[in-house]
Amino acid sequence: MQVIREQAALSHLISDLKGRQKSIGFVPTMGALHDGHLDLVKRSAMENDVTVISIFVNPTQFNNPEDLKKYPRNIDKDLEMVQKLAQVAFVPSVDVVYPDGAVSKHYDLGDLETTMEGEFRPGHFQGVATVVHRFFDLVRPDKAYFGEKDFQQLLVIRKLRSLMNIPTEIIGHPIVRAKNGLALSSRNARLEPKQLQEAVEIYDTMQWCRENWRNHSPGELKKKALDRLEAGSLQPEYVEICDGNDLKIIENWEGSDSARICVAAYSANVRLIDNLSLF
Ligand code: AMP
DSSP states (O other): OEEEOSHHHHHHHHHHHHHTTOOEEEEEEOSSOOHHHHHHHHHHHHHSSEEEEEEOOOGGGOSOHHHHHHSOOOHHHHHHHHTTTOSEEEOOOHHHHOTTOSOOOOOOOGGGGTSTHHHHSTTHHHHHHHHHHHHHHHHOOSEEEEEGGGHHHHHHHHHHHHHTTOOOEEEEEOOOBOTTSOBOOGGGGGSOHHHHHHTHHHHHHHHHHHHHGGGSOHHHHHHHHHHHHHHTTSEEEEEEEEETTTOOBOSOSTTOSOEEEEEEEEETTEEEEEEEEOO
């Protein structure tokens, strides 16, 4: 695996690959890799000639400076984990990604920007769209892989693709979970063993909703989920029952062909998100 840090070296390599008609799969990450990331890399490796993983903690998508500071970083271990799976690791500095300064561009993301993560993390998705757009320009991937763990982000990237006429195919990949159901996340590294146990309350609550949604209206179901979480160890920030196609809040089940429960909750000062398809 080649580790590339500079734009010129990456552009040179990508031009060479394009010239030789090699297909390029791209997996953008912020590092602190776990089996969820590796699943994306393995899938890309199966579906493309060459897989590029980027490891970059993007400052413009953090609305909370403390969260950025505490974000887990372990680049040596990360590179070791993908050594045999990817052909290229792009590990740029902030200056390489943002030569004119680390600020977000503005994209018309519509309602995706004002609901759920958009509401509670102002500016987050402009930062995500900015960095992904920049990486797409540099890597020019045929396919790019994003986890459903960040379901709203996946829809933002699809929106970015259509706004900017990006030729890359966007592939959503299912959530990889621990045995007990907890979604793997880089942020889990910040949880004490007891907190790790408690964090499964998010998955348990969502599962309960999947089993019981028929007996409740969407509004009641949301209330039940919030009550369950509040009775446990976590501090829920939001629970929403929304349409899996556009994330619009579902008012009643009739007319919906896809529903998803989305949750954000804190364990102490660590913010966790997860989601599950109800039908
Ligand atoms: P991150 O490093 O958190 O920015 O994540 C990089 C990519 O990995 C994103 O597309 C995430 O949605 C995806 N990802 C993170 N955790 C998981 C997981 N548990 N299962 C599947 N994909 C994941």
